[in-house]
Amino acid sequence: MSSQDTKFNYKILLATLLALVIGILIAFYYNNAQSKNKIEFLEDQKQILVKDLSLMKAEVDRLSVANEINDLEMQASNYKLTQLEDSIGRLNFDIAKLREYKKELRTMELRLDSLKLKNNSLRYNNSILADKYNEAKNRMENLENKTASLEVLEANLRRQNKKISEELKIKSYLRLEDPEGSGFRIRGSSAIQTNKASTVSRLKGCVTIQEDLNIIKEDKVLYLQFLDPNKAIIADNATTINVNGNTYSKRVVFVFKGDKIGVCESITIPEGSLPSGTYTLNVFENEKLLTSSEFQLK
Numbered sequence: 001m002s003s004q005d006t007k008f009n010y011k012i013l014l015a016t017l018l019a020l021v022i023g024i025l026i027a028f029y030y031n032n033a034q035s036k037n038k039i040e041f042l043e044d045q046k047q048i049l050v051k052d053l054s055l056m057k058a059e060v061d062r063l064s065v066a067n068e069i070n071d072l073e074m075q076a077s078n079y080k081l082t083q084l085e086d087s088i089g090r091l092n093f094d095i096a097k098l099r100e101y102k103k104e105l106r107t108m109e110l111r112l113d114s115l116k117l118k119n120n121s122l123r124y125n126n127s128i129l130a131d132k133y134n135e136a137k138n139r140m141e142n143l144e145n146k147t148a149s150l151e152v153l154e155a156n157l158r159r160q161n162k163k164i165s166e167e168l169k170i171k172s173y174l175r176l177e178d179p180e181g182s183g184f185r186i187r188g189s190s191a192i193q194t195n196k197a198s199t200v201s202r203l204k205g206c207v208t209i210q211e212d213l214n215i216i217k218e219d220k221v222l223y224l225q226f227l228d229p230n231k232a233i234i235a236d237n238a239t240t241i242n243v244n245g246n247t248y249s250k251r252v253v254f255v256f257k258g259d260k261i262g263v264c265e266s267i268t269i270p271e272g273s274l275p276s277g278t279y280t281l282n283v284f285e286n287e288k289l290l291t292s293s294e295f296q297l298k
Contacts, residue, residue: 173285174220174256175210179293181226181281182206185271197297201271203234205250205281206264207291215258223248223284224265229277236267246287 183200184191191202205224223241226234226249233240233247241248252265274297282292 173288173290174222175212176207176283176291177210178206178208179281179283179291180206181279181293181295183274183295183297184266195295195297197274197276198272200269200274200297202266202268203249203279204264204266205283206262207283208262209256209260211260212256212258215256217255217257220254220256221285222252222254222263222290224250224252224267225280225282225284226250226267227280227282229275229279231280234267234269234274236269244287246284248284 182193182204183195183197184202184204185194185196185199186192186201194200203226205226207222223243223246225247228234234249236250241251249267250265252263254263276298278294278296280292280294283290
């Protein structure tokens with residue numbers, strides 16, 4: 001082979017190597033540029049993920065502070081978000097992992113939307129409960145005010161009733177006049193008035209009740225008390241009436257309709273058992289002595 005052919009072959013080999021080097025450089029440059037674009041894209045996606053996660057975490061924290069979501073769900077969401085933030089901080093710019101993070105982020109967004117819906121429902125229920133609470137509180141305050149007014153009214157009524165009762169108690173006693181005591185002897189079926197003590201077998205007490213326009217119809221009780229000259233109580237057929245420690249000769253029960261009437265009642269005693277002297281007739285109502293009179297038996 002001639003030297004000229006050898007030089008030609010060297011030139012071809014050199015040109016081929018140069019073309020190969022240039023091709024390698026072009027491919028390296030293209031790959032480098034493409035990798036740089038991918039890195040920039042991944043960096044942008046990383047910033048977006050970090051921003052979205054920060055917003056989601058802030059929202060979960062807000063709901064946690066407001067105490068408006070379930071504690072277990074809130075803790076789980078916080079834990080998951082923290083894991084995602086830590087993972088993104090160590091991101092090695094892998095496209096498959098980016099897709100995985102995006103999928104997880106989407107899941108968290110759906111979960112956050114669910115929490116927001118639950119939170120809105122809780123807020124609505126809280127609003128209804130607040131309205132009912134305020135309504136119940138207002139009703140309670142009104143009832144308390146009415147109760148206070150009723151207590152004042154009741155106290156006034158009690159004072160008025162007490163005053164009226166005291167007035168009625170004072171006015172309830174019968175007004176009596178013309179009390180009279182006398183002795184009688186019995187002959188056959190007739191009672192003959194007498195002042196001879198040895199023949200008296202019956203003592204009679206009478207009194208006039210004055211008119212009272214405040215009374216329409218009431219049951220009344222009067223007690224007659226006959227005293228002998230020694231101020232001893234005379235019994236009716238050896239029987240006396242005892243009321244609250246007080247002793248009477250006779251009880252008189254009648255219906256008083258407010259008109260002026262006379263009331264008389266007698267007691268029976270053994271004939272000849274009374275001595276001569278001054279006798280006393282006392283008339284009581286509710287243990288209160290209303291009137292009294294004296295009469296003589298010889």
